[in-house]
Structures are given as structure tokens and as C-alpha cells.
Amino acid sequence: MTEATEKMTGARAFVECLYREGVDTIFGYPGGVLLPIYDELYDAHIRHVLVRHEQAAAHAAEGYARATGKTGVCIATSGPGATNLVTGIANAYMDSVPMVVFTGQVPSNLLGNDAFQEANITGITMPITKHNYLVQDANDLPRIVKEAFHIASTGRPGPVLIDLPKDITLQEIDFYYPDEVNLRGYKPTFQGNLQQIKKAASLIEGAKNPVIYAGGGIISSNASKELIQFAEQIKAPVTTTLTGMGGFPVQHPLFLGMLGMHGTKYANYAIQESDLLIAVGARFDDRVTGKLKAFASNAKIIHIDIDPAEISKNIKVDIPIVGDAKWILQKLLKYSPASASDAWIDRIDHWKKDNPLYYVEPATGDGIKPQYIVEQISEACPDAIIVTEVGQHQMWAAQYFRFKEPRTFITSGGLGTMGYGFPAAIGAKIARPDKVVFDIAGDGSFQMNSQELATAVQENVPVIVAIFNNGYLGMVRQWQELFHNRRYSATCIQNSVDFVKLAEAYGALGLRATRREEVRPVIEEAIASGRPTVIDFVVECEENVSPMVPAGAAINEILDLERKA
Amino acid sequence: MRHTLAVLVENKYGVLSRVAGMFSRRGYNIDSLAVGVTDDPTISRMTIVVRGDDQVLEQVTKQLNKLIDVIRVTDLRSEESVEREMALIKVNSDVNSRSEIMQIADIFRARIIDVASKSMIIEVTGDEGKITAIEQLLRPFGIKEMVRTGKVALRRGQKSS
8 A cells, every 4th residue: 555544433534535525514413323423523624504304404405505516415313314314315316416415324233124213215315316325344435425426516416325334433444535436337428529519500500599498507517607608699598497597697688587387478489489499408397398299399409418318308309419518508609600680589579578577566555465575685685695495485586586697596496395495595605604695485385494493593594584474385275276266275374373483482583574665674674684584574365476387288378377456 | 119238237235226226216117137247246237128119218228327336238139139038947747748848848959957756847048939939838738837037138249238
């Protein structure tokens, strides 16, 4: 051995590995089998954020990752600790977020014996991780951690789990951290095929009505700047998916807003009328495409994605280009023509003018429309990071916040996890303390992880939870109104909690607004307070997200649901 | 349409369940599966027969390639490769039928590997059609038990997978 090694336990090696990977923060919750690791963490130069439920550790690590682009790290004990992470891991997997998840495990000699707090977490998480490991020898730990961070953060990012039996953390090893990984089964394609890129460029040259449809891949490959240049050069309008929001500035004249079920009418019309669809880092999800057969049926399709398995998974494409979105867009910029024609853009501008997103103020009184709150947050704090829970408020946030830059919109897209937003906001705020961070929440979603108020207060993480309190599980209620004859089965949660008192009970600031003119002042007060804050916005209770494409319909069959004043 | 895939994987704990799990959760059916270590002891080779059209085959191949422990996936087209299965068939036999059964085995170049007073075990190797044919011929005597391996296959000519 020529390499310098040092004797240490597996637990100490765990901390050493995190140092080598540049990890400054981990989110976790201790437990019996993790005692050796937590003993090492006691004086490690790593911030450990103690959550109040392991699910929150996973979501917070994800929020941290999405706000920065770095790999998020969380840890939980064996058995229930590990299974509580499952939702968070699945969420990161669906939205392709780089995460390394550590779980404690019962000692190796008890594995498979149904020991106390034993769960087969590698088996359980196999379909929701990019890869996972059960460490069987502490000497393998440094290599495994190195591989895990590499796998999580390259190619199509995703969560990787490492299961650590207790005896592994006590085993003494000669620590040596490898410089590189050698995985013969994992060689993601980064550079796109030039022939394919040139073919794409010639399709672009011949296109009259091109549309760019950009997804979360724009954010994860940091390709926002290239996307803007590319769109301007070929003069193509840009629509983004929910997870792509922030990847293209809302105020840009070529921006169409979000597409799909709750997208703008003009984004959906543009897709349907286009003769060339350029999909970048997007996966033709059913919430985007509606009826698949009718989606962009007149268009040739160029599909740029780092994951070859996404090509032709849902829709047959004409020109696939596998590789990194940023790299490919840079090349496309070189080969694509500059467009001179304004006819298509003029047509789109007409659609924009005729079919804007809109809502009407309440006919009587001074009640609060939820869309208005989003607009006010957007005005008061245009550079904020917006994190959301899942439901109506999430769609309003995507529709009405004027995002300027990537990594400012953090939301559970693929899995649709209620309870995601608050812990993810805590993770985002810890990663970006310079930013104001809002969790736009529903009164239903917030209650799924409201215990994290204790984390925010104890760790002094001043996130602002803006609850759009309509007394319903609003999105489900909306579907019941539309498709189940207003039979509100199990969706009414009116008057169940005093959110102001709840916040105060945890030592956070609790504010409430019930009238329109109170909205802006409470937002300002929350920002100025510098404290973890919950704002209870009492909003119109049967407001619908509009427009809407009913499930299974073509995306141009889009309905107006806003009640006219 | 059936396809035979040769899948080279890391010879490690849990790999079979990763592969099998991918098939089940994505709704693909495995018709047969055979696994064994290769000349390189760190690599196992799975021969998987899967049913589906070209689009299914494409997705299966891509999804297999996404698994970190999968090193290479090759579609073995039948005209370019050789395929074999083996079966062990325990068939009723007595003094009267024994020679007839042995004749059938002989025709199929199968081997008798166990003889008891009331039964014998025949080992037969070949492609799927041959195994099915001998099975049908032996059925009238009464098949007591039978086991078939999954298909194994190699591409003809130079080593390419």
C-alpha cells in the first residue's frame, strides 16, 4: 500500500467520507443502531438538523438539493426510521433530485431474523432509488459512499441509499478514500450525438411553428441561460412543466407559462398548433400531455433527455438526442439558424391577449382570492424561493408567481406529496439563508408535517408558511365539484385548527389575514420578523384552479372554471 | 413476439431481485430466466425470454441498462444465435414400455440417467421445440414429474456479448 491510510471505526469513516464529499449539512433523526454515528457527529464539523419526523429529513434534504444543485444528505435509524423516509425518497426519485440517504440497520448477525427495529430497507427502496447498498464490510464504506455521491449527482440525478448495520459502524478499518469511481455498469451519456444535433438543427430550420417544451432537466443541468439564448435565436416560444418553472423567466416575451392540465390556454394551443416540438429535459407526463394521441399531433418531435429510457417511453419521437441539456443546447445554438419570421409569435401574442390567466375578485365584501396572495408575495418579494405543498395552492403558485431564475421554485411534481413543502422549505432556507423562503401551503397539506415548526424554531430557520386556508382538501373538492356532483366526501376540514395558536405554541410567529387589504401587510410583517412564521390566509373556500383540462381530454379542450363575478 | 436477452450483471447480492423487480413493477412478463456465473467470476449472465413488441423490447432494454449492476444487454435474435434448454423427465415405465421409451430417447439423443422399477428419468437438451416434442411423445406413458431449465443462448461466431 502506497496510499496513506488511517485506522478508524466505520462511524468515524462515515463522517470522514462526508467531509471528502463536501457535505456541510445533514438532516436526520437518531436511533439505537445509529448511536456510534451520532457519537461521531457530536463533534463533527457538519451541521446536523434534527427534524421531528424522518419524512421531513428526506424532504428537507431534497429542498436543500434543489435550492443549490448540491447533493442532499439525510439519515435515519433502522426499521421505522428508515420506512418513514420512504415517501421522501420516492419523491426525490420521481423528480430526479440528487440525494444520498443513510439508514441504520440492525447488526449483520441479526439481519433477516426480524430483530427489533429491523426492516429490509434496501428491498423496500429498490424501485424508488437510483441504486442502493447494504454495507457488508466497513472496508467497503469509503468506496460505497464515493460511488453513491457519484451515482446520485450524475446522469439523471436521483436518490441513492446506503444501509449501515450497527456492527459496520463499530468495525475498525484502514481508511482510504478513493479518488475515482469505477462502475462498469454505469456510464451515463453526457455529450449528445452530433449527427442527431445536426438533424435537429435542420428540422428547426424548416419549422414554421416551433415550440420549446422544457422540464425539470433544464434546472438540474443548469441550462437556463442556454435555453433563453436558444429560444431567442430560433424565435420559439417556451412553455415549461411544473418542475421546469423558473428555468425560463416569466416576464420574457417568449414565455408561454406552464402547459398541461392547469397550464395556460395559450401554451396548450401553441403545442397543438406547432409543427415542431422541442422537448428538453421533460418526460411527457400524463399531467402535461392529456390525451396522448391528440398531443402535438401535427408536430415533429425532438426529444433531448439525459435518460435514454425516457425516449419514446410515452410518445414516439422523430429525433432523440440523449445527453446533458446544457451541453446539447450549446451545440444546437451553434448549428441552428436565426429566425427572422414573426408570424408565429404574432399569432401566439394574440392567443395570449385573448386568453390570459385570470381570476375575478369576490363579488361581495373584501374576501381574499388565493391567486391574489401569490401575486402579492411575488410583488413583495420577487427574488424569493417559493416552495409548495401539493394541491390547488401549488397550481396557483405556478400560475401567478413571476419566477425570474432557476432553483426558486421547489415543488413535488411527479409524486405529488402533500406535506412536502414545509420541510423542503426548511432545507432550502438552510441552503440559501440569503433568500426569503415561502412555503405556499394548503390547510390540508400543512397539517401533514406541521410538527416541523419545532425544527424551524429550534434551528432558527425563518421560513414563512403561507397557508391558503379554505377549509377543504381543495383539489379533491374541486374534482368532486366537477365530476362527482358536489358530493364533498371526506374533503371538508373546516375550523379544525387555529394555525396562529399552533405557530405560537411552537414559539413561531403566527399571523392571520381575513380581508384583502390585510394580505400585503402580513406578508411584509412576516418578512420583516426574521422568524419562522405561519400566516393563516382565510381565503374563498370554493375557488377553483382554472383553466383545467379534464383528465383524459386533449390539452386544447381546456375549460374555464373561474366563477364570473 | 418473444425476445431472448443476454444480460451481463455484476455477480453480487441482490442483483437478481433488482432485475426481476424492474420487470414486475413496469408490467413486463418474463417467460423464462436462467442465471449463472460466466468465465469471469465477478460477472453473471442472465438469459431472459421476454414477450412483447419492439417498443416493449426497447423499454425493457433501456430500463435494464439503467440498473447500475447491469453491465450489458444484448438482444439475441434467433437466426444469429444458438439456444438450448434442458429438461429432466420422470416417466412411468415397466417391463413392457421400457424399450419403447428408450427408443424415443435415442431418437432425440436424450439420455437415461436413472432407472427404477416403475419409472425412469430422461435428460434431454435442445431448443424449445425439441423439448416440447419429446414431452408429447412421453406423455402417453405418464409423466410423473418434469423440470425444465430456462433457455440459455449464445450469439454465433465471435464473442460479441
